[in-house]
Amino acid sequence: MTHSLYQDAIDILKTNDRGTYSLPTQGLYPVQFNWDSAFAALGYRFINPVRAWQEVQQLASSQWPDGMIPHIMFRGHHDGYFPGPSIWKTGQFTPTSGITQPPVLASVIRRLDDTHPLDDSIEMHDMLRRLVRWHEWFIVARQEPQTEAIAIIHPWESGRDNMSDWDSGMARVEIADLPPYTRRDLDHVDASQRPTKEQYDRYLTIIKYGRDHQWRQDHLGQHSPFRMVDPGMTAFLLRSSRDLLALLQKHQPDNQAALSTVQQHIESLDRGWKNLWNDKVNAYTCYDPVEQKHINSVSSASFLSCFAGVYEEGRHEKLMGEFDRISNKVKFMVPSFDPDHADFDAKRYWRGPVWHVINDSIGRGFAEHGETERAERIRADSEALITQSKFFEYFDPITGEGLGGKDFTWTASVYLDWVMQGADHGTD
Numbered sequence: 001m002t003h004s005l006y007q008d009a010i011d012i013l014k015t016n017d018r019g020t021y022s023l024p025t026q027g028l029y030p031v032q033f034n035w036d037s038a039f040a041a042l043g044y045r046f047i048n049p050v051r052a053w054q055e056v057q058q059l060a061s062s063q064w065p066d067g068m069i070p071h072i073m074f075r076g077h078h079d080g081y082f083p084g085p086s087i088w089k090t091g092q093f094t095p096t097s098g099i100t101q102p103p104v105l106a107s108v109i110r111r112l113d114d115t116h117p118l119d120d121s122i123e124m125h126d127m128l129r130r131l132v133r134w135h136e137w138f139i140v141a142r143q144e145p146q147t148e149a150i151a152i153i154h155p156w157e158s159g160r161d162n163m164s165d166w167d168s169g170m171a172r173v174e175i176a177d178l179p180p181y182t183r184r185d186l187d188h189v190d191a192s193q194r195p196t197k198e199q200y201d202r203y204l205t206i207i208k209y210g211r212d213h214q215w216r217q218d219h220l221g222q223h224s225p226f227r228m229v230d231p232g233m234t235a236f237l238l239r240s241s242r243d244l245l246a247l248l249q250k251h252q253p254d255n256q257a258a259l260s261t262v263q264q265h266i267e268s269l270d271r272g273w274k275n276l277w278n279d280k281v282n283a284y285t286c287y288d289p290v291e292q293k294h295i296n297s298v299s300s301a302s303f304l305s306c307f308a309g310v311y312e313e314g315r316h317e318k319l320m321g322e323f324d325r326i327s328n329k330v331k332f333m334v335p336s337f338d339p340d341h342a343d344f345d346a347k348r349y350w351r352g353p354v355w356h357v358i359n360d361s362i363g364r365g366f367a368e369h370g371e372t373e374r375a376e377r378i379r380a381d382s383e384a385l386i387t388q389s390k391f392f393e394y395f396d397p398i399t400g401e402g403l404g405g406k407d408f409t410w411t412a413s414v415y416l417d418w419v420m421q422g423a424d425h426g427t428d
């Protein structure tokens, strides 16, 4: 008997379910990750909406007293993950990492609320309160004053860990005298598809700096040995802020303080996104706050403008020109990095491969702004990748080979929720 891909996706979500939280995949990532978890909730809607809400509530419950929702929550048996809680030493009740991840949660909550609203308004109010605090935390601890866009203090915050956009910032991180360590990711994935040893040495050096500074996030925002302004984080926070405003207008129309705070975030982040425009490459790009200059390369994050709700006449057409140039270079859109750039690597994590969560966001944004053909190219390529290679973590944009972790939660979720729009399209 053959299983349909729809059923395979459901089975993956069930296999990676740990009852109240999800794993991105077994083995490689035995921990709850922030944005993986939010995307997982969208998939759980197709099995059990109560479980979908439980996932996001569990995620939000890990919020730090300062407002940050961390990038990793160490629950259950997490021994196979490196670096674990004894390296982070964040002192939280449920052990967590000391950095954050792309804020997609408010956008996910809005979609859950549209299709399966919570019965309990107290729980919704608690969620909205946590979301406003987290967004405010970004503005205080991560907004870069020069651009008003959002900076990261560790490549892992961006979720796009080893992007070549971070290379010049990473080169400034002087590798500390680190105790010997064993990477666990290489037990599961070939080294050619993962970040290098030198990058890991720097990742751990930045963690050491955070630990030595008691994870004081305002300090880290200004002094972390690694700082870069990220179009990805800026676009996700801007989109999430618009979604949060809509949620507040619906559920708390009299909460003037929260409404005006979020409205101000939107205005400021909108300016921030526009300041990332880079005439040299006709795209929104990363900005180096230390050297005070743009990084001249196009990545998949450059195409999140529509998703962020920004349309700038003239610039939009130039950006679409870049999209079409890249479309002609690869079989499967959207590569995480420009295939014409010398640093492009079709198999190495975020230096070239296609990721379904980014495709979902770019594709939705394009569809919302009338870029119908380009949106359909992304959706159809995303479907073709899964048909060819099944539910991998990422994919080679030229050959379609599945890479990284197998049976991946967010790939399954995005397949159900966006690629196939919830429809079961029969057997293989």
Ligand code: DGY
Residues within 6 Å of the ligand: 071, 082, 156, 161, 185
């Ligand atoms: C990993 O372990 O590779 C994660 O992406 C870190 O956030």
